[in-house]
Amino acid sequence: MSKYVSYEQAGVNIDANDEMVERIQSSLASTFGPRVIALPGGFAGLFRLDYDEKLFKKNYKNPVLVACTDGVGSKVQLAAKARKFDTVGIDLVAMSVNDMLVIGAEPLFFLDYVALHKLEPALVAELVKGIAAGCRMADCALIGGETAEMPDTYRKGDFDLAGFAVGVVERDKTITGKKVRPGDVILGLRSSGLHSNGYTLARNICFKQARLKMNDVLDELDGTTVGETLLTPTRIYVQPIVKLLTKYKVKRVVHAMAHITGGGLVGNIPRILPKDCNAVLKKSSWPRPKIFPFLQKAGPVEEDEMFRVFNMGIGYVLIVAADFADSIGRNLQRWGEKVNRIGTVTAGSGKVVLKN
Structure with a gap:
């Protein structure tokens, strides 16, 4: 019997992670526009700010970045129970982009975080498929994310999601509610x-x-x-x-x-x-x-x-x-x-x- 112990024996499968990364590439690419700079194997996502009027519909004079983060709460438990994983990703995107929208901001890009008991590449691919669908609905790019396999933290079959969105608004076009008045x-x-x-x-x-x-x-x-x-x-x-x-x-x-x-x-x-x-x-x-x-x-x-x-x-x-x-x-x-x-x-x- 070997005296050595491996990461996989401890509960984390690196090969499954590599397979998952391959499976989600097409979903990510489906959200890319001309602002996204390809960086295969990169440690971060690259997103170009407006610089060319020919490329982008709108250029900002005094842009302000807007950031939101959220999850979908215990709705993930229902997705796990139903073994249906292709829609809660839409929820994840919606919770952040709808929040930034209220001040007049346009979403630019999105990042996701998936944590689960055991990494199942097909399951994560379905989750990311839904996240990509949400990003297309919101006209923003899914430029990266993280998947964490934590068998000691999550029970078998459990998972959780978090999302992070960055958008932009013209500073003097920010909608704050100050203009609300009786009769509106x-x-x-x-x-x-x-x-x-x-x-x-x-x-x-x-x-x-x-x-x-x-x-x-x-x-x-x-x-x-x-x-x-x-x-x-x-x-x-x-x-x-x-x-x-x-x-x-x-x-x-x-x-x-x-x-x-x-x-x-x-x-x-x-x-x-x-x-x-x-x-x-x-x-x-x-x-x-x-x-x-x-x-x-x-x-x-x-x-x-x-x-x-x-x-x-x-x-x-x-x-x-x-x-x-x-x-x-x-x-x-x-x-x-x-x-x-x-x-x-x-x-x-x-x-x-x-x-x-």
Whole structure:
């Protein structure tokens, strides 16, 4: 018997890592544009700043870099349970790029971090495939990442994701909410479902309270399985919002925006309100995806708690000048969004007021 011990015997397979790197190369390359500088085998990714008007649609006079990081929380547990790994990568990208979008920033590039019990090259390739798909939706490049095999930290079958996005905004075009005033209109862009928030409560209701299984098909969810509904990826709003800001780059008619994540509408909209303004929302002004009434009834969960935890069908909010609300709504619909006028800004104390 050999007296030597290897890294593989300790739980880490270097050969599997090499195979994984080979598998993900095409996914990364599918996100590259002319700004990306190829560096095969490099220790870091290279990204060229704007320098040639012929190459890039927009050049910045006073660019400010914007950075965000996030994960997808316990949604990864559902992906592991379902053995479906090609959509949570979209969620990962969405959580960061939608956040930077609210100040008017365009995403430039993205990095990912994958940690798991045991490196399965095919599994990681599926995760990266989803991340690359999200990057294409957000018009940003996936220029690198890290995969960590940690059998002593994660249980068999477990994994986690983290993402890091860098974007850019013209300094004097930064959207901060300072221009919000009474009379402004609040537009809501519909979500695709839970997105990536509230999953601890959703999992508790579905699998502990209701004792459901991932493959259960429910009439209340339009005949889809519980797993399909819960793993619906987060909507990425980058392309229509960037188009909108480009269209109204002279008239500053978008006064504030919010990505509706943890804390829901009541927790996120106050972050962009002046202290002397309220956002008055009419709850009946938009339809709710069926997962929300299902969870509310199955819990049961009080409606105030639902609005405090979940997005309730609105994934992104714009506060806009009243005279431009209709034209902004029409443009966003033309670019593929489902838009509802969900409220107005009034004088107040910096909070959200929900009305029936």
